[in-house]
Amino acid sequence: MGTILTFLIAQNSYSQQIEIIDSTIVKDNFFKSKAVRISSVPVLLLAGSAATWGVRKDVRELRNRYLPTFRYHYDDYLQYAPVATVFALNAAGIKGKHKIGRALVSYAFSAVIMASVVNTVKYTAKVERPDGSTHNSFPSGHTANSFMNATFLHKEYGQYRSPLYSIGAYTAATATAVGRELNYRHWISDVLAGAGIGILSTEVGYVIADRIFKEHGEHIKLNNNPIPVHLNPSFIELRLDYAEALSKDLTDKNSGLYAKTGFNFGLEGAWFFSKNVGIGAEFAFSSFPMNDDQLDFADPDILTVSDRFYTQPTLAFHFLKIGS
Template sequence: MRSLGLCTILLLLLLPRSVDAQPTARPDSVSPPVTRSWLVRPATVRVAVPVVLVAMGYASRNENFLDELKEYVRHETHEKFPRFHTSLDDYSRSAPLVASYSLFALGMKGERGIVPFTACFGLAHALNTGLVSNLKRLSATRRPDSPTDLSSFPSAHTADAFLTATLLHEQFGRGRPWLSVAGYGVATATGAMRMLNDRHWLTDVVAGASVGFLSAETVWRLYPVLARHLPGHLGQKLLLMPTYAPGGTVGAVLVLR
């Protein structure tokens, strides 16, 4: 259960460190101010929901209603799209990342510079890859199209797509909602294509999206803390280099000169 433990660590990292103290009521106040419990704060909800979805997907390995649900969705999908096949999902998984660097090239200002953004991508990609590979090994879930292939859960393509979409949202989408919609739209389409290609179950796709989102959010929010412990001029010694891998994966690496 080491991967589930990693998900728990993600939850603890993103939860508020302490509950805010209730503000003192003004003398002329009719009633004391209403404060929200940390259990219903947005930061808690946005972490707890993906963690629960990953846990549910993991539980679908056994014979239960979740297993029946994913079988039903697969049956309905292939009844409506019996001849669907595309390799576009091999490329769309990286589309939000390509869009981010294209916006940098066009001079668009974002939340952080290109070096911090690339560092966030590298760290988030490493965390995402570790979680996905360990979950695949622990769950040993058969693929819909190949019962002998036990690497179905979770979907790595979908995890990559939602990781890059989340970084696009954090970097450029705060003041430009259309970019966030486009990024998450492409990520959702990637997950849908994995199901239509009969490579993944619904639960694989949902869990992959959750892992990718959590990986990006964890690194994005912890990076400022890590950056404060780096030497002041380290950014001037870093070289950004694009990388390409079989299957259409596009990425980047930082080289210390």
């Protein structure tokens, strides 16, 4: 039994579809509305935060077992890389979707919304950090900021010039989120919630700016997109799953050795040269831990050798996956 949370970066270059029924023009249904389009990914991330709340300590145990001394604070700086890229591209004369003045207004609204939501929840929920230093862990401010900045780059350049900007932006944001966990500053539920808040903040910031500026401040739409997404279905995907054992042999706690909740983490991407041929890679690992706290050793001499069983994650790395 499993629940899968998938974060997929994709774009659709088709214009809004209009259906004609009985000579009456009917706009797209609710699920294709703008409100749903801008909130679907944040809602999935927030749902993932809720779903992983009960297993966040299990994820922490995995970090403590394999990377207990990880202390590389790149996440303090990488969170700003996407927004710095926007300003650098503008300074170099590479135009984004909007003129810099309008883009700054959109970004300002996004930043105010993000900071307000994050700090309000932080000091209301008062969740203790994994390292026990403070009680403002949930949600992750670094992650919210990084995904807000990534969505800013995505909207200014990823949707306007090339999806490669979006891939780079969200890769940096994801690396920031992972860094917050590895540096023992946040739980997995914190970073998932932060990512959802960051994306939604930028989307709402742009909605507000669009209502203020309307058609003013936009650059002429480009017609020479070098990567037509509707023809080449390239993508990058972040996957997080959890699993529960169904067999009584694994779930019976009276046996002394029983299965705990397991999880899977994976990152996958593909680059398509044409509509049917592409190349990609996948990195994933799975863990299904066992609990032996109540196990009664028949031979006390065993305790001189080992006092605990450990289950190891299964690591999978696939490269150069060619499909058609």
